[in-house]
Amino acid sequence: MKRNLKSAVYKHLNFVNDFQNFFDFPDFREMRPIIREAVQQLAKDSFSQSVLPVKIEHQALAIEQQLERETRKYQQQGGFYPNQQSELHNLIRLYTNLLQTISKRKIIDQEIEDIIYAVNQTRKSLRELKGLEGSGPLYEDNQDKELVPGTFYDIVTRQLIRPYLLNPRGKMVPKNVNSEGRQLVIQMITYCYRDWDSYLTHQYDEQYNIKNERGLTSNEYYDKLEENELKYADHAYAEVIADTFNEFKKILVPEYLAMLDIMSTNVEKILIRYPRLRPQFNQVIAKNFKLDAHGKMHVMDEPLQDIKNKYNYYRENFS
Incomplete structure (x- = not known):
């Protein structure tokens, strides 16, 4: 303007x-x-x-x-x-x-x-x-929220955290989780409360500015776009989480629950009552989060490599 x-x-x-x-x-x-x-x-x-x-x-x-x-x-x-x-x-x-x-x-x-x-x-x-006279609402921020015990995100995180437990038989508590595991927990808390639409809007805004930036060479332009895509590549988790939740829902509703809420339903109570369901859930998580033989996830391996391959191709053929 x-x-x-x-x-x-x-x-x-x-x-x-x-x-x-x-x-x-x-x-x-x-x-x-x-x-x-x-x-x-x-x-x-x-x-x-x-x-x-x-x-x-x-x-x-x-x-x-x-x-x-x-x-x-x-x-x-x-x-x-x-x-x-x-x-x-x-x-x-x-x-x-x-x-x-x-x-x-x-x-x-x-x-x-x-x-x-x-x-x-x-x-x-x-x-x-x-x-003004009277009283009004106060803002509630979510920055200190944690995973609600027994809910969908808690169940998923407890399986993903297993390779990072100091005592494999112990619980998911800070003193029993190594530094890599603590990072994973923070990551899952972030995804739990993230507004994915807003997150993608952030990415599009940055791309918009890159595409309108003057004086960039072709390589600089591709470097900036690649950096942007790599920065926001973890939106791949949105689909993984949605797929996992929907599979949980198919298993639980309506046979075991009338409805399943991703943030509030205590799934753990159902698993305690019907322990045969736990292996099914574990398989769903292992499949969607691409867990290897050691239980470590590889959701980002393919998206990150695809981005790098794409921009290497652009630089080689359009610079």
Whole structure:
């Protein structure tokens, strides 16, 4: 969008809306990769020591969801209730941290200035909210959630974790799981609460920006696209998880359960009552998660190799 047109649009928004939500700005799609990069940095900075990348991703997604959902809530309310005052203060502080992170970029060009302007307009709108009488809902974040014992994800994870147990006969508890196993548990928690549609939107946004980036050589272009696909390749798990759940459902419903909910149904109770079902479930998990003779999964082997082969072919034939 041209700068003068962008300014006109923002002035129009300023005129017609008391509350300016940058998530609704017309060029938010172009802004989002920069915003997301800053959110990733905020997520990384929130940990006092080095942590696994998947944990940073989990935290970044939680921050991004919090920003949008809380902002939209206050926009719709047109104010804040007394019990929301502390929450609103923390949200404004989060916007301040976001602005500071964006402002630390080495190059502040016109695009970055526009993003800073947009984010700051939303912060100003939050600061200017009026007090309301009564009480309102508080935001519930999911960042500290764990796998619910006995549910689908818990059953699957307990089988996948077996090769990483220090005591093979012991339980899936932190002190009995090696570092690789702990990473797997975090990975499964992430997949449990991940919004896969939003995740793919992130990928498409980044691809959009790569395809519109000027001055790239063919090899640089393919390198960036390959990096993007490798980064988001684990969306393959969405299909694996869906297939596994559907096979569980075919086994359990309606003979053993009236319905099966992926997040809340206690499957373990059924397995205790009908132990003959456990080998069936184990076989389903082993098949879909491509477990080898040692019980380690290989879901990503083929997708990652396919991506690498594709871009090697592009570089060899279209550079």
